[in-house]
Amino acid sequence: MTPWVNSSTIDHGLLKAMLTERGILAMIIGSQAVAFIYTLSSGKDFWLSLGLVSLFTHANAFVTLAIIAAAAKLTKKLNFKTELGVVLFTFQFVCFITSILVQYSVFSPVFPVNWQFVLNNSAICGFVVILLLHFMAIYIDNLNTIAHAANAELEALQARIRPHFLHNALNTLAELCHENPDAAEEAALTMAKLMQVAFASGRKHSLAQEISLTKGYLAIEKYRFEHRLNVNWQIAEIDLNATVPALIVQPLVENAVVHGIEPLVSGGNIDIDITHDGSKLLIKVTNPYNAQSKSRTGQGIALNNIRRRLLIYFGPEATLNTSQKSGRFSTIMRLPLGALNEISGS
Structure with missing residues (x-):
């Protein structure tokens, strides 16, 4: 045959x-x-x-x-x-x-x-x-x-990142239950909506949905950190209907919260810039960073997970780079617009 x-x-x-x-x-x-x-x-x-x-x-x-x-x-x-x-x-x-x-x-x-x-x-x-x-x-x-191998690996990577997301959100709720029961109730309602989007979005959705998902996550963390967490959004005039992998921006922001805000008593600012560079979507997340401070072990999203998913979705056209300067840690992600591989279907 x-x-x-x-x-x-x-x-x-x-x-x-x-x-x-x-x-x-x-x-x-x-x-x-x-x-x-x-x-x-x-x-x-x-x-x-x-x-x-x-x-x-x-x-x-x-x-x-x-x-x-x-x-x-x-x-x-x-x-x-x-x-x-x-x-x-x-x-x-x-x-x-x-x-x-x-x-x-x-x-x-x-x-x-x-x-x-x-x-x-x-x-x-x-x-x-x-x-x-x-x-x-x-x-x-x-x-x-x-394609089948890449698909299976993608499913495994996605399966890891969603429970991780849920674990950190539940950890926040657990802390709020002791410190601020009213805020915990509001956060629980917010998280319910957030989980519905996170688990029902498949493997890709619009940039607008990803931004909404990320803002929902930050709303939960705001209950816990209060004045210690300040977020500055800068979103240029871009097509918010552009298709992106699900949970691709939120993990970068979660990484910034866990490793940048949580270890610092005074907290700090997280800057999120979303713009475009020619035919590529440019996403930059910047957070305070102190090399001597220790965040919760194992709680930060592994950047290797994101890099591997980007490679499967976009090939070498997508990049994820990090840099550190003057006490600020930056993560810069570039995604080619409209170039998701066929295996990335929901």
């Missing part, structure tokens, strides 16, 4: 895969290999023959890719058998037509048409296409495996 028969992603991915950099490169290499082998077997002037045959094979390849690109753009998602039929038919049709047209060219005019030449080219094209599809299927299966 060929690998592409049992692939769960090739059903809707063959045409798309043919148009990727890997697919186009495979086409170019395959076309040139056919031209080289054909020239060696012909016994004619090698370099002249290689040039003409290469021109013929590459023309076939790129015309076929252009038709496949148009088909992929104009049609909806197709099943595997349909996509396979489209690719095979397109290759064979283009090869058949060009094999006829080339006989009317100034390079090798033939009359009448040499149908043996046409059939030989079609047979070679069919054999090469079958090999190409076989290796493309292996490539797609590898992508499928990687």
Whole structure:
């Protein structure tokens, strides 16, 4: 059984895969290999023959890719058998037509048409296409495996961060129950709404929802820290409907509270700046920092968790950097707008 028969992603991915950099490169290499082998077997002037045959094979390849690109753009998602039929038919049709047209060219005019030449080219094209599809299927299966692995890791990372979020919020409520029962009741109501959003948002939501989630978390912490916690928001004119990973800003702010505000008797200010830098969303969280102060062990969100999720969602296009200067600790996150990977669906 060929690998592409049992692939769960090739059903809707063959045409798309043919148009990727890997697919186009495979086409170019395959076309040139056919031209080289054909020239060696012909016994004619090698370099002249290689040039003409290469021109013929590459023309076939790129015309076929252009038709496949148009088909992929104009049609909806197709099943595997349909996509396979489209690719095979397109290759064979283009090869058949060009094999006829080339006989009317100034390079090798033939009359009448040499149908043996046409059939030989079609047979070679069919054999090469079958090999190409076989290796493309292996490539797609590898992508499928990687996507499943990334998906599982993403679920694990998300599963870690939500209980952590809940643990810290409950810890705040526990402290408030002893110190300020009225505030604890209000905080509990706020947390109920917050948990509903946090656990129902899936793995992505709008930037506006993430900001609302973060403000809800800060409202709970404000009950506990009171005047020790001051937050300054600076939100530029950006698209608040832009899709971002869920719980991507809130953990940075929680990290700032746990490691920046909690250890300091006098508290301090947290600055949250959200703007854009060209095509990237820029999120900067700054908090006071004293290297000699100790926060609660294990309570801060691990930045490695966030970095790993960013890598899965955006690849190398997203970055998370930290810096420390003049008693202030800054975390700067850059996210490419509109570039969430498909595996990041809810």
